[in-house]
Amino acid sequence: MTLWTSQDAAKATDGHVTRDWQAAGVSIDTRTIEPGDLFVALKAARDGHDFVAQALEKGAAAALVSHIPEGVAEDAPLLIVDDVLTGLEAMGRAARARTQARVVAVTGSVGKTSTKEMLRDVLSQQGRTHAAEASYNNHWGVPLTLARMPADTEFAVIEIGMNHPGEIAPLSRMARPHVAMITTVAAAHLEAFEDLNGIAIEKSAIFDGLEDNGTCIFNGDLDSDLVRTMEGAAWASGGPVARFGACEECQYRLMDVRLSDETTVVQADLPGGPQLFKISTPGRHFAMNGLATLAAVEALGADPVRAAMDLARWHPPAGRGTREVIALDHDDEDLTFDLIDDAFNANPTSMAASLEVLAASTPRDGVGRVAKGRRVAILGDMLELGEDEIQLHAALSDLPYVAALDVVHCVGSRMAALYEALPEPLRGEHVDSAEALADKAHRLVDAGDVVLVKGSKGSHVSRVVDALRRVGRETVEEKRNT
The missing domain is CATH 3.90.190.20 (Mur ligase, C-terminal domain)
Known part of the structure; x- marks a missing residue:
């Protein structure tokens, strides 16, 4: 399957191709690159340009670069742009624009990766679903996830994280979600913010990128000041708003959680009526993530009852419980x-x-x-x-x-x-x-x-x-x- 042609990539990035090529995937790491991938020479701890020759030797279809690296032939398959990260962002936006997928974006101090994986699992039973394999949620992870999205995707799950103020809004605007979710607000990365409300303000920036009439979903069980912050940002988006949690104001309400050594059994009230679901790992936090998942599934237009049954097949990613x-x-x-x-x-x-x-x-x-x-x-x-x-x-x-x-x-x-x-x-x-x-x-x-x-x-x-x-x-x- 062709994910990118040289012509499409050049048009998206306003770059120059040295010769025609077709790529089946996008990679930033020569250790995991597959034959046929486009290698993106990002500058991080090391300069990706130093690994372009190795990527091509491993079968990369081409490389996205800002100059011809030393030791690489001038006629090697390259896409040359002014800045590699900016080029990757442009490819991400172009990939998002060419698909009809229903997109959900997930952020939160805790639970965003587990919720992303729950959504990937249950939505994949209802349509062609795309999500990052790992926790790719930062300034390069989000555009990379988008650039890897096939045009025929039906559902996409985009995880968005942050370390400092001002990170979430541009990533959300790049993803253009139909549904945006905040799993919770907690004391994570607190050293970069004055207080928890500062974190809530930053998390609420995920609503900035919503498509017209997009749905805002957030945790309703938090401190009232945090809820007001998220609710204000949600209503400002102009679309539907839904809370999940145990409090009476939540449209997706947690009624009972029973933990055993191997399972979590949850009784919830959804807008469509009572719903019992099971998760095959213990944890009250997983019950909340599951409830948030059902809220997002329904907002995307998929079947929450089927998703509730499919949650029983989900297991947490490595290192996360x-x-x-x-x-x-x-x-x-x-x-x-x-x-x-x-x-x-x-x-x-x-x-x-x-x-x-x-x-x-x-x-x-x-x-x-x-x-x-x-x-x-x-x-x-x-x-x-x-x-x-x-x-x-x-x-x-x-x-x-x-x-x-x-x-x-x-x-x-x-x-x-x-x-x-x-x-x-x-x-x-x-x-x-x-x-x-x-x-x-x-x-x-x-x-x-x-x-x-x-x-x-x-x-x-x-x-x-x-x-x-x-x-x-x-x-x-x-x-x-x-």
Whole structure:
């Protein structure tokens, strides 16, 4: 399938092509590039022009560049533009313009990637659906996602994120969504804003790019000042407005949530009547994301009842609450522990949601070295919280779910505040780096335990996740060799 011809790309970017070519995809990374892709030589940590020759050797159809790179022939298949990022943005806008797809844009301090993936899964059962494979939600991720969109797409899901004020509106105007959603507003990237209302204002900028009569969807359970901010921006867009949440004012209302070790069962009231749906992973936050998904599906003109049934097939992306069983002995199915990998990101809201999942989990007694199975939390620093970061870490000890835990291990200088605030019986290890705890992984867990690993990506607690997986493999191998 041809995604871009050289003529179409040149017209979109006002660029110059050295010779004709056709591309089946768009890539920014030579490590994952596929034959037939257009390689986009972005400047990030390194200059993509340094990798153009490698991309062409790997079978790239052409490269989007601002000049002919050193070592690349003048007659190589190139699209030459004044600025590569500007060229990618132009291709994104052109791809959006040539499709009749119904587009939903998703932002939020927590839950935007999971909600994007829910929407991708349920909409793909009702039409040709396009969404980014990863969390491509920034100044290059959004135009890249759009540039990769086939012309015959029927539904598109665009995730939009931010680190600083002024980022969301231009990306929303590029995506031109028919539906724009705010999953929630929380203390994430707070250091770049004066307060939570500043974050709400920035998130509400997603409504700026709505198509005429586009629908605004937002979380109605937040603080009243935040709701007023989002509601004001939503009504200013001129289209329909819908809230989701547990409060009475919500058109998509959460009535009951029941968590088990493996599922979340949700009773909701939709505009069309009561709706029961199940998600095959535990988490009250996933229930809210599912409810928001149904609101967006209906606003897009798809079938929310069918989507509610299809939500049962969804599982969270890696590092965002995925649950797996780690075997310590393949000959004894009881010698396992459960690992909840939520190591991709963290802020106080998402931390509370993950700890609620852990508190609702059921360890198994009588199978490990310790007679009682345990709920074990391994928590890394929450980053970009601003001047109140120490207090926000310490405040996690006040969460009601903490009382249900058996031991809490803390990673990082900020998490020292939580460690000091915890009751003495709950204190496990406190270390400055994830590597230090990863080296002790074999001593942290036992058969029957349920283990949560949660922290901001920059805290590197994913290394503890990797170490815990190795504990299983190495223990199994040791038993086989004895």
